[in-house]
Amino acid sequence: MLMIDEVKIGFEIHEQLATRTKLFCKCSTDYRNAEPNTNVCEICTGQPGAKPMAVNKEALEAAITIALMLGCEIKREVIFLRKHYDYPDLPNGYQRTSTPIGVNGELAGVRIWEVHLEEDPGKYDPITGRVDYNRCGVPLIEIVTAPDIKSPEQAREFLKELVKIFDYSNKTRKEGGTMRVDVNISIANQARVEIKNINSIKGVYKALKYEIMRQKNLLKRGIKIRRETRAFIEEQMITKPMRLKEYAEDYRYIPDPDVLPIKITDEMLEKIKRNLPETPMEKEKKLMEKYGLPKEVARVIASEYELAKVYEEVARHVDAKFAAYWIKDELKRVLEYNDLTFAQSGIKIEHLIELLKMIKNEEITVKVGKKIIEMMIGNSKSPREIAKEMGLLNVISDEETVKKVVLEVINENKKAVQDYLSGKKEAINYLVGQVMKKTKGRVKPQIVIKYLNKFLNT
Numbered sequence: 001m002l003m004i005d006e007v008k009i010g011f012e013i014h015e016q017l018a019t020r021t022k023l024f025c026k027c028s029t030d031y032r033n034a035e036p037n038t039n040v041c042e043i044c045t046g047q048p049g050a051k052p053m054a055v056n057k058e059a060l061e062a063a064i065t066i067a068l069m070l071g072c073e074i075k076r077e078v079i080f081l082r083k084h085y086d087y088p089d090l091p092n093g094y095q096r097t098s099t100p101i102g103v104n105g106e107l108a109g110v111r112i113w114e115v116h117l118e119e120d121p122g123k124y125d126p127i128t129g130r131v132d133y134n135r136c137g138v139p140l141i142e143i144v145t146a147p148d149i150k151s152p153e154q155a156r157e158f159l160k161e162l163v164k165i166f167d168y169s170n171k172t173r174k175e176g177g178t179m180r181v182d183v184n185i186s187i188a189n190q191a192r193v194e195i196k197n198i199n200s201i202k203g204v205y206k207a208l209k210y211e212i213m214r215q216k217n218l219l220k221r222g223i224k225i226r227r228e229t230r231a232f233i234e235e236q237m238i239t240k241p242m243r244l245k246e247y248a249e250d251y252r253y254i255p256d257p258d259v260l261p262i263k264i265t266d267e268m269l270e271k272i273k274r275n276l277p278e279t280p281m282e283k284e285k286k287l288m289e290k291y292g293l294p295k296e297v298a299r300v301i302a303s304e305y306e307l308a309k310v311y312e313e314v315a316r317h318v319d320a321k322f323a324a325y326w327i328k329d330e331l332k333r334v335l336e337y338n339d340l341t342f343a344q345s346g347i348k349i350e351h352l353i354e355l356l357k358m359i360k361n362e363e364i365t366v367k368v369g370k371k372i373i374e375m376m377i378g379n380s381k382s383p384r385e386i387a388k389e390m391g392l393l394n395v396i397s398d399e400e401t402v403k404k405v406v407l408e409v410i411n412e413n414k415k416a417v418q419d420y421l422s423g424k425k426e427a428i429n430y431l432v433g434q435v436m437k438k439t440k441g442r443v444k445p446q447i448v449i450k451y452l453n454k455f456l457n458t
């Protein structure tokens with residue numbers, strides 16, 4: 001009897017490191033804003049006789065930082081290997097990849113087997129036959145996990161946690177879209193199938209869903225799973241065979257004689273450890289302990305490095321719990337709706353602090369606050385200026401004015417008043433809404449309800 005529910009999933013994840021220059025030469029890594037083949041030299045285009053420079057120290061330190069954040073032990077001697085394959089995006093005919101820099105880490109219950117440093121290949125367009133080598137030689141971190149993941153859902157959660165580590169490390173590209181994931185999956189201890197080059201968490205989830213279904217269907221029909229490499233075709237949400245049986249030996253790994261072995265000294269390691277960024281888990285714990293936030297709230301705020309940073313700054317000036325809910329619910333809502341990060345939103349921290357103080361001091365209502373925060377995107381005006389201009393400043397605290405508006409609403413809405421008096425108590429919500437409309441939300445609902453009750457019940 002085959003245990004077809006026994007699923008084992010492991011990953012090889014590649015992400016670009018945010019260094020200024022490439023791994024083995026001084027060319028710029030900024031290929032996004034450059035014309036094709038302008039950030040290149042004889043080294044990164046593999047000209048005959050060109051020798052690599054010493055390994056980019058910034059890239060090495062970035063890889064060590066991330067490996068430490070993943071709880072890895074750091075190897076003290078690292079060499080580079082040549083991984084051979086033939087494709088037009090790789091001018092040398094081999095890709096340089098390091099021996100493990102970190103080993104035996106753990107994240108979200110998944111063992112991290114190895115962390116490597118690697119160089120990115122160029123970009124090849126098989127339709128035009130053109131190759132752009134600007135990306136060739138950009139440093140990558142490669143993370144290899146044990147096959148500890150048991151479902152597409154767990155795979156998705158793990159990758160989200162890993163992206164948070166990247167985010168907190170400040171050592172990877174912030175633009176997004178540079179992560180590439182190779183997935184390996186086996187069911188019921190059958191042969192392992194690899195799915196190459198998926199570039200989003202959503203893509204990984206969909207590819208796994210499809211692949212599990214495909215393999216289970218084969219097993220049910222008594223067909224053995226063969227070892228193979230497949231590609232994920234996102235538009236059709238299916239996987240397709242790529243090449244047959246690609247074993248590690250095919251790459252003919254050999255030590256690169258042009259790159260000297262790297263020694264990671266005590267001094268270097270101590271320096272990195274001293275400056276090691278907090279992990280998202282540490283931040284979450286800190287938010288709970290220091291500011292007394294509930295776990296769910298702390299988790300949402302700690303889920304993004306930038307959001308947590310904004311929060312901690314705001315909490316120095318405004319009630320910490322009040323600020324937490326505003327940032328978790330309202331600020332996050334507005335950023336997500338506009339698909340912006342806080343930095344991209346143009347919202348100034350001091351403006352956010354001012355807005356929260358105005359709400360807290362009841363200079364504006366919560367409803368007005370929600371409207372103003374939406375208008376703060378890309379706005380150089382302060383919330384007070386915005387509120388003033390729109391006539392939204394100051395809650396109407398003068399009860400005579402409130403009374404007057406309540407009476408007006410009662411006179412203008414006979415039907416709702418009748419409904420209320422005949423027992424439909426929820427009709428009062430409509431009347432409250434009308435008062436809010438007339439006053440542009442500048443009255444406290446409790447006061448409105450107080451007077452509505454008073455007038456309707458006499």
Ligand SMILES: [Zn+2]
Nearest residue numbers: 025027041044
């Ligand atoms: Zn170069």
